[in-house]
Amino acid sequence: MWHPYTQMNDWKKFDVITKGDGMWLIDSKGNKLLDGVASMWCNVWGHSKKELVNSMIKQTKKLQHSSLFNLTNDQAELLGEKLVKISPGMSKVFYSDDGSTAMEIAIKMAIQYWQNIGKKNKIKFVTLDNGYHGDTVGAMSIGYVPTFFSKFKNILFPVIKTPTPHKYRMPKKFTYREYQEYCLEKIEKTFVKNNDLAAFVMESGAQIAGGVIIYPIEFQKKISQLCKKYNVLFILDEIATGFGRLGSFIEYYAQKSIPDIVSYGKMLTGGYLPLAATLTSQKIYDSYLGNYEDMKHFFHGHTFTGNPLACATALTNLELYDKNNLISKNKIKTKQIERRVGEISNLSIVGDVRHKGMLMAIELVCNKNKKTPISPDKKIHQKIFVEAKKHKIYLRTLGHIMMLVPPLAISEKELEFLLDGAIDIIKKVTKDV
Ligand SMILES: Cc1ncc(COP(=O)(O)O)c(C=O)c1O
Numbered sequence: 001m002w003h004p005y006t007q008m009n010d011w012k013k014f015d016v017i018t019k020g021d022g023m024w025l026i027d028s029k030g031n032k033l034l035d036g037v038a039s040m041w042c043n044v045w046g047h048s049k050k051e052l053v054n055s056m057i058k059q060t061k062k063l064q065h066s067s068l069f070n071l072t073n074d075q076a077e078l079l080g081e082k083l084v085k086i087s088p089g090m091s092k093v094f095y096s097d098d099g100s101t102a103m104e105i106a107i108k109m110a111i112q113y114w115q116n117i118g119k120k121n122k123i124k125f126v127t128l129d130n131g132y133h134g135d136t137v138g139a140m141s142i143g144y145v146p147t148f149f150s151k152f153k154n155i156l157f158p159v160i161k162t163p164t165p166h167k168y169r170m171p172k173k174f175t176y177r178e179y180q181e182y183c184l185e186k187i188e189k190t191f192v193k194n195n196d197l198a199a200f201v202m203e204s205g206a207q208i209a210g211g212v213i214i215y216p217i218e219f220q221k222k223i224s225q226l227c228k229k230y231n232v233l234f235i236l237d238e239i240a241t242g243f244g245r246l247g248s249f250i251e252y253y254a255q256k257s258i259p260d261i262v263s264y265g266k267m268l269t270g271g272y273l274p275l276a277a278t279l280t281s282q283k284i285y286d287s288y289l290g291n292y293e294d295m296k297h298f299f300h301g302h303t304f305t306g307n308p309l310a311c312a313t314a315l316t317n318l319e320l321y322d323k324n325n326l327i328s329k330n331k332i333k334t335k336q337i338e339r340r341v342g343e344i345s346n347l348s349i350v351g352d353v354r355h356k357g358m359l360m361a362i363e364l365v366c367n368k369n370k371k372t373p374i375s376p377d378k379k380i381h382q383k384i385f386v387e388a389k390k391h392k393i394y395l396r397t398l399g400h401i402m403m404l405v406p407p408l409a410i411s412e413k414e415l416e417f418l419l420d421g422a423i424d425i426i427k428k429v430t431k432d433v
Contacts, residue, residue, distance in 0.1 A: 010379070010382060015389075016028040020047020021048055023047075025039075031392075033389065035047070038408075040266075041245070042267050042271030044244075044271055044317060044407055046407050049320075051320060055313055056313055059075065063308045064309055073306060073308045075308040078315055079093075079315050079318075083277055087279050088253050089258035090281060091280070091281055091282040093277050094109070095306040095311075096278065097276060097305075098276050099133075100139045102263035102278045104134075106237075106262075107138045107139075107201075107235075108298075110261060113287050124194060125141075125142050125197070125198055126162060126187065126199075126201070127159055128203075130166075130207055131164070131201070131203055132145050132203070135148075137152070137156065138157070141157045141159055142201045162186045162190060164183065164213055165183045165213075165215065166211070168363065180216050180219060184219070187226055188226055191230035198232070199235045199260070199261075200232050200233070200235065201236075202220070202223065203237045204242065204252045204255065205252075205255060211363075214355075223257070224259070233284075236262045239265040242264055243321075244321070244358065244408050245267065246358075247334055248327065249321070260280060260283075261278060263279075264276060264279070265277075269310055269314045270313065273309060273313050324409070330358060336412060336416070337404075337419065347426050347427065348368070351364065351365035351371050359404070359405055361402070361404075362404070363401050374400040378433050381396075391421040392421070393418060404419070
């Protein structure tokens with residue numbers, strides 16, 4: 001097997017996970033690991049949650065898959081209704097299987113929208129530096145993280161990039177406030193200069209894979225206002241940040257920025273099955289209506305679009321959010337994480353700690369004053385993984401950035417275990433870097 005984002009020479013042997021029990025992953029030898037990254041940021045309730053498993057069994061007995069080409073299915077319909085209800089400003093749902101595809105759909109939906117209304121020149125995208133929207137070619141184009149994608153640069157479509165207000169790594173000549181203004185001015189100037197823009201695309205609330213950069217208050221809202229003013233569609237990616245990761249159920253609503261198109265994925269099924277959704281407004285949907293020969297319908301679809309098993313699981317997952325009052329309960333755990341920020345910041349190789357909701361990023365540096373990131377040849381990602389395992393924790397870093405992304409329903413005790421473990425792991429790897 002060939003593993004994602006992995007130098008296979010360095011990893012001859014992998015632990016084989018055979019079971020999941022609550023917040024713990026259990027390998028073939030019976031060793032337990034606390035799932036410190038929510039199995040790539042998607043697990044909500046921990047593993048083997050009874051209600052989700054039962055819902056999957058119940059649906060499996062009835063209908064496993066049936067296509068949305070010329071037919072519909074009850075679970076996809078019910079989930080569609082629910083998603084529209086919880087997503088202010090959105091009227092229609094287009095299903096897919098993963099986050100990257102949901103973003104490809106967003107790109108195509110925007111482009112064809114402008115064609116449908118006769119504005120064929122509006123084909124360009126504007127995005128923030130260091131955004132990430134997935135690994136397919138369109139998603140790499142709009143979400144270019146240089147260390148991930150430089151090999152593919154030559155085949156990506158051109159996108160206009162504007163700076164991200166990254167407080168820790170912004171140019172020295174600005175105050176943070178000035179830099180925010182500067183970033184917004186750059187966007188506005190781009191909008192003024194180009195009349196061929198299809199959409200502005202950004203992650204909602206924070207950039208995650210590009211280094212966990214949490215936007216300042218009002219930044220996203222102001223971009224949404226600029227989009228309206230200059231007739232540019234506003235596309236949000238809530239794949240990693242929605243459904244409570246940053247502390248709000250619908251992050252764009254908390255940011256007071258209603259998009260034209262928004263994508264959900266990861267935690268939509270509680271992290272149990274692959275499902276993603278791209279939602280849009282009535283205005284965009286209506287532009288696709290016409291006679292068949294107008295060729296205005298959306299030219300996109302996948303085999304598993306609207307898979308009933310995944311949709312049933314998502315419905316149960318969303319019910320559980322309500323029943324358990326998860327979002328408001330997590331405020332206590334957010335405070336619990338916050339309380340440890342100072343202690344972590346003081347560690348000798350910690351340059352910056354960024355935290356919001358149920359997410360913490362710890363940027364590791366070899367020189368605090370110069371903010372020099374620990375270089376890849378130190379293999380810090382691997383050392384942290386190995387040391388974390390000794391602490392009975394599963395961690396996956398983003399290069400020199402350690403991420404704590406627990407399942408949202410983690411208990412306070414297990415969260416303390418994760419935070420204590422993280423501090424100890426950093427102390428242990430310090431001598432190697
Ligand atoms: C913000 C964001 N968008 C899109 C994606 C891509 O999702 P997937 O890995 O399901 O294709 C990710 C994955 O981490 C993400 O963080």
